[in-house]
Amino acid sequence: MLSAKHKTGLVFFPAFDWAISPTHPEREERLLYTQDQVFEEGILDIEGIEEYRPDLVTVKDVQRVHFCVPSVWDVMTESHFISAGGAKTIGMAVMDKRIERGFALVRPPGHHAMRVVHGARGFCNVNIEAIMIEYLRRAYGINKVAIVDTDCHHGDGTQDIYWHDPDTLFLSIHQDGRTLYPGSGFMQEFGGPTALGTTLNIPLPPKTSEEGFLYITENVVLPILEEFKPDIIVNSAGQDNHYSDPITNMNFSAQGYAKLTSLLKPDIAVLEGGYAIEGALPYVNVGIILAMAGIDYSKVREPDYNPDRIRQSKDITGYIEKTAETVLGLWDQRVSIGEKVRGKDKIAERTRRLFYDTDNITENQKESLMVCPDCSGALRIDSTSSRDKHILAVHIPRDACHACKERGYEWYDVKPHGYDIKFLQDRPQDKYLEDHKGKE
């Protein structure tokens, strides 16, 4: 009889009644054939594989991560509460040791959702991994977390949320931003002044195949994880690197994804993208589940799988080896680069223009960070959207020192204020404030 070597939990939530629009890639049908394959393979019957019903996240769980404009209820649909909840359910089951590992096979996805949310970007409204992770930090007291994003698109939302967090290692492997949405995720994107080196981007050229992905996993991801020593490893398990994916240009496979999962050994995997709903997802998901559970996946392959047809060229192999070297070099020098970057500034500022492709919104942001020697620094964001909302958002980090806590409240308490909404995330106290103009 088949049984799991590692007790593995699954939340399967295909949201069969939810779509962005009827013909959108993020539609009801997306996980239909995956469900067929998972059911027909009898995976949920296997000894040591446990299916859970997703919990719902609370508004507070969302506020812990996001500044939602104008409110949590306005940017979330019921389906988002469930998909984030599914990730949370798996996270709790892992922390409670009811399972060794878990996979939240849920939709809609979340890795393009940033800290400030004016609407949907790249099919994402809220960041379901971040909501889960910050809940686990609060409820279980874990600190160091590694997120390995293996979706084909750069996980720019997750990067944004953890840009200033030295305790969260964000490692994204994706198709080069010069050739794919969202056009970011270059090696130079390396983390904010107080968290330099805990954001790492590994852009890969189009047509990268199994060989390239597994090379990066073994030679870059695993050694860095080894050094970082996270309490938990989270995998943003997007499946759009597949050779048959309609919106990307990579050559990864079900066998490749399963092998990558065996190497990475994530505690928690969360489904992200993947839009080859018939030819890839059913096989990739079965491969990932079996790999997580430590069950033989050697016969899991796409019906049209032909490793010779998708093999990467020598040029690509060479390019990837060089990329690996550069990333490892950056990682090794992160401390000295950090000192150089911080210089003598007390406050670091950056201004950005962000685009919400799904909802067609433009946002202008000005970020000010306390470059603090004692903590990762209070953060102030001034943001205006093309929907005519001007907000102030203040984030006091989990590890905030006394001075940064005070600075956070000083920023928030500015009077009189001309903002439509003021937000405060007081992470040490797990307290979230909102001040809507004209409401008082």
Place this chain on the structure above:
Amino acid sequence: MIIGLDVGGTHTDVVLIGDQGIERETKVVTDHSNLFKTVLTGLEKVTEGIDHKKINRIVLSTTLTTNAIVQHKLAPVGMIVAGGPGIDPEYYRTNIDYCCVKGSIDHRGRETEPVNPSEIKQIRDQFRKKDIRYVGIVSKFSVRNPQHELTINEILGNSFDKVFMGHRISGKLNFPRRIATVFINAAVYPIHKDFFEAVKRSLNKKGFTMPIHILKADGGTMTFDSSVDFPGQTILSGPAASVMGSIAFASRDEENLVLDIGGTTTDMAVLIDRVPVLNALGIQLDGYKSIIRSLATQSIGIGGDSHVCIENGKLKIGPERLGPALAYGGPSLTPTDALVALGIIPELNKDKSILGLKPLAETLNLSLDQTAQKIVDQTCNEIVKNAHKMVREINSKPVYTVHEVYEDYTVKPKKVLVLGGPAQHFAPNLEKLFNLEVKVVPRWSVANAIGAALARTTCEVTLFADTEQGKASAPEENFFRNVSQLFSKEDAIKIAYDLLKEKAIKRGADPQDLDMEVLEDLEFNMVRGFYTTGKNIRIKVQVKPGLIHGYDQISNS
């Protein structure tokens, strides 16, 4: 008049039911080495002096196939399994002659690798050489497209006595369970067929000519003639018989819990508006996970005759039964003895029970009464705890739509029906612990036979349509039709109901008494590129388990 017969572990119960209710009831000792004689004796006793022409229905629930599986008395079977990409089907091996072959169908029912005829011919010859007479054929996704199973069957020709194919036994997706179920069907086929043919012959000789119905694990019936194609469905019909026997006393529009407290075990089930909750996947028996429809029942090793002892300083009840209670000449202390000692069961041999209680009372440092009470309390507590657990499990069934998550329907039993020997004595205690009305099922000692007698014929139909491929099919019913892009969910439901009606009548249902419902109706737009190219429709309908019309008021008898 109707005869219901249920073969139990110790007794076989038989009832004769007329328009006015139960006319006769009888018990015979079950002889497991000669079930045929047991069944015949039971039938003879209950019909003694009755005009055979007045009997128009006979329903049997036996342990025949269950015992064959548990005791590994199975016929040699040859299995041919076509897996394709995915988990290696070798992991689902059921027996020695189990061959994994080429051929693969994908999730939409498209062939991705053909069957290799010469490979099948070789296997056929090998099976024949080994004198195998029963064969099972299962291909992955055969419920979407049975072509490979049919092709293999054709190659086998007439070389075997009986061939079972996966797509004919269930419409559900679950390849490993389909493999196990096809194997079970093939392996119990000869024993089932021989037994019921013999019963039929004997009854015919005595002048009974009505069709024999057989109880299934889902609390429904089928005729003997249709059962030869699905003999596996007769396993574990016993627990279903008792549940069906309590339905007449359940309340409408609410949820009831049924507890059958026996000597060794307590079996539990849930009724919603007098319809038993079914197991989502299928029955499990002796390591076989099958796709056979069954009631969601749970059995725990606690009953009136459970062995009571002290283990690690703590009172332990069950799960084993060493024999009857001390009061009835048994070898060890039981919860029944506790009831006797407390005077709840008036019994002459009270001394024996008290003698058995003494050492425990000393170890626990309690009085005799306190010890007896503690045993009764703990027995009831265990039952209640497990009943709650079962309800929780039913309620934690995963759902796949936003609507269902937010609707969050949960089962909350409002009443508890108990049956079985010690049930009435535990009832007051259970009532306190559940904080619900606990009702002892009248005539509980033959409720199982009543349940068998009055169970309705049940069945299920699964219909699948893929308008992009222009196909609608229900392979289980041998139904295939080309459809247009305009084919709708409503069309699909209508066809499914027609197929269901036809199937139910063929299996012995009264056309006037079909309580049908839609279990699942899903419809997806299929989008390729940025255009809608078709619809993917999935329908599941069933005839609900329940009591046959006209007899659901038997409670008044």
